[in-house]
Amino acid sequence: MALLSKQPEADPRPHQAAFREISSIAQWKLAGDVVLVPDPDNIDDVTRDDLTKISHWSDMTDADIPRLAVLTDSFFRFIDEGQDASVIAIWRDGAPLVRQIDGAPCEAVTDLVMDAITGEKALSEKWVGLPPLEAEIEKLAYQKGYSAGHRPKWLEREARRRLEELSVDPPSPANDNRTDDARLRELFGDGQMGVDQNTGKHFLANCKHDGKVGVAEIGPDGQPRFKAYATQPRPAIKATPFALRDPSSLPARDWLFARHYIRKFLTSTVGAGGGGKSAHSISEILAMVTGRPLLDPEGPLTKPLRVWYINAEDPQEEIDRRFHAAAKHFDVTPDQIADRLYTDSGRDQEFVIMRQEGRDLKVCQPLIDEMVSEIRRREIDVVIVDPLVSTHEVPENDNGAMQRVAKAWLEVSDRGNCCVEVIHHVVKNSGEVTADSARGGGALKDKTRGMRVINAMTREEADKAGLDTPDGYFRIDNGKVNLVASGRSEWRRFANVPLMNGSGLLDRGDEIGVVEAWRWPAAADAVAGVSEEALHAIKRKINGSDCRDNVQSSQWAGYKVAEALQMNMANPAEKKEVRRMLEAWKRQGHFTIEQRPDYKGVERPCLVPVFHTSSD
Structure with a gap:
């Protein structure tokens, strides 16, 4: 009996092969x-929002194979037009169908895609084949979205800096007789070698370069090129054993300034x-760069x-006015600042760290990488971003x-070995500002190491301090700790500083508000931040308890105060x-001293509350 010839098994996952192709x-x-695409038989009215991006074959099923397509956009990489164009390519019965679905109409972009599919002309970036400096300038121009012919001088400086950092001459294909697979193995090491069925060229999948995983090949120009996967594999989770050692051997927290700014946070x-957020940060910045209190x-x-200092909203001229006013007020000289201060405007450079693309949120990783590189190059200790809302589109x-x-932003601080401080707004009608008042719920509070809140002085506080008006005065508190304002609040006020940049002798020009320190009058200083309600609660605790006036006594009234205000009496301060x-x-007359007998009948001075008003 003859054996039946074995029939080839059907591919159990045809969508896997289709996706890979x-x-x-x-x-x-x-x-x-x-x-x-939603409907492979009708793509005439499709937009980007109708498309579903997939990064792995497991994101689809066999039924989705006819819906597979390729979306190409940002054609400014290839030609000097089509910057906002999006082109879809789909294969019906093996024949490619190319349509522009978004952006200003541009026939050139569909021609480019069709030429690339048919192999008539490769779709390659404009900078391929240019000398290194010109190529780097073109890359920067594309990243910044500059139109053809618009190449600011700083692009060349930045391009030279990048090339100096790389300091690697590109390998020349001349006289290199090694096969492509041998060159890829030598350059990128481990990975899975494969062959493109359409071109017959080798590629090395799942290889690593600069800490990222991707695919490498030898390009049309004979140069090796690496493309990182959009989604990087996550390293395996592992538990790290804890070793108990001498606590004195642990590195101390790297506080930079004011017990608020801390490195890598x-x-x-x-x-x-x-309310004074920006003006206060400018005064702090001058204190940081000069080292003066x-x-x-x-x-x-x-x-x-x-x-x-990055102000994402104001023009550079306004930033300059504010810093010059603060420097004038505090008598700061150029020598005291030296080369330690950098200021930039979001109107000249883009500092958007996250974008909304259709239904997706996309972290602008190139911006993070560029900022980290600049922070390291300049040895920046503190980056202040003002305001946070202008650095994202979510x-x-x-x-x-x-x-x-x-x-x-936390990634920037960690990789840049610096502190990143973000100035943020609160929700409307939030009343007394706390950490929970910040826009975005608890998200920002949970990610920050320290969060300060700014509150304007109230009419009641102004009366306590003997001021005619509370305008221009505010306090700063730690928003992440349940602290009472009192002596631990930092009080500030605005000083009006003329720049004397007017057009005449009598015209003092622009007047800028500069934040300076302010202390409460001595009589009110200690209790400045204690509300009437808190004082009333303290009086109730002390009333009838025969609390002693002597700080040495175990029955001292101060323990009741500390209990009401959640203060730590083990702390001498x-x-x-x-x-x-x-x-x-x-x-102020809120308490008097009365002699009352103790349990032995000995008269002791005790603190007795005085109730002045009906509220008391």
Whole structure:
């Protein structure tokens, strides 16, 4: 009996092979993304929002094979037009169908795609084949979206810097008789070698370059090129054993300034619009770069820091006015600043770290990489971004989206070995500003190491301080810790500084608000931030308890104060603060001293609350 010949088994996953074929075309021919169209028989009215991007064959099923297509856009990479054009390529019965679906009509972009599919002309970037410097300038121009012929001088400087950093001459294909697969193995090491069925050229999949995984091949110009996967594989999770050692051997936290700015962390200052956030940051920046205690007149000199201030909204001229006004007010000289201060405007350079593309959120990784490179090159200690809202395009009421924005800036601080401080707004009508008042819910608060909140002085506080008006005064508190304002609040006020840049002798020109330190009058200083409600609660605790006036006594009234205000009496500084509070309240008539007998009948001085009003 003759054996039946074995029939070939059917491919159990035909969609896997289909995806890989389309992915190869997208990656090596059309410089695009693999997508699924809603209806493969009708793509005339399709837009980008109708497409579904897929990055792996597991994202589709066999039924989706006819829907596979390639989306190519950003044609400014290839020609001096079609910057906003999007072109879809789909194969019906093996024949390619090419349509432009978005952007200004441009026949050239569909011709380019069709030529690339048929092999008449490769779809390659404009800078391929140019000398290294010209090529780098063109790459930068594309990244910044500059039109043809518009090449600012700074592009050449930045291109030269990048080439110097690379300091690697591209290998020449001349006299190199090694096969493509041998060259790829030598350059990129491990990976899976394959052959493109359409071109017959070798490619090395799943290889690594600059810490990323991707595919490498020898390009049409004979040069090796590497393309990282859009989605990088996640390293395997592993548990790290903990080793207990001498605590003194642990590195101390690298605080940079004011116990708020800390290296490798994200920090934030939040407050209402026009409340002093930007002006306060400028005064702090001058204190950081000069090392002078500008906002703490009694404080010590500190190590000068290098600071990069990025105002994403105001023009450079306005930034200059504010810094010159602050420097004039604090008598800061050019020598004191030296080369430690950098300022940039979002109107001259783009600092958008996350974009909304259709239904997707996309982190602008090239921006992060460029910022990290510049921070390292300049040895920046602190980066201040003002305001956060102008550095992203995501809805601020989306807690998850805001968390990704914060994570992107945290990446900058970690990789740049610096502190990134973001200035942020609060929701409208938030009343007393707390950390929870910041836009984006708890997303930003959870990602920051330190968050400060700014609140304008109230009418009640102005009356306590003996001021005619609270205008121009505000306090700064730690928003992530349940602290009472009192002595631990930092108070500031605006000083009006004329620039004397007017057109005549009597015209003082622009007047700029500069933030300076302010202290409460001595009589009110200790209890400045304690509300009437808090004082009423303290009086109730002390009333009828025979609390002693003597700080040495275990029954001292100060312990009731600390309990009401959640203060730590084991801390000598806080215990001293409570003592100052009680002395101030006694001077103000809120408490009197009465002699009362103890359990032995000995008269002891006790603190007795005085209830002045009906509210007390």
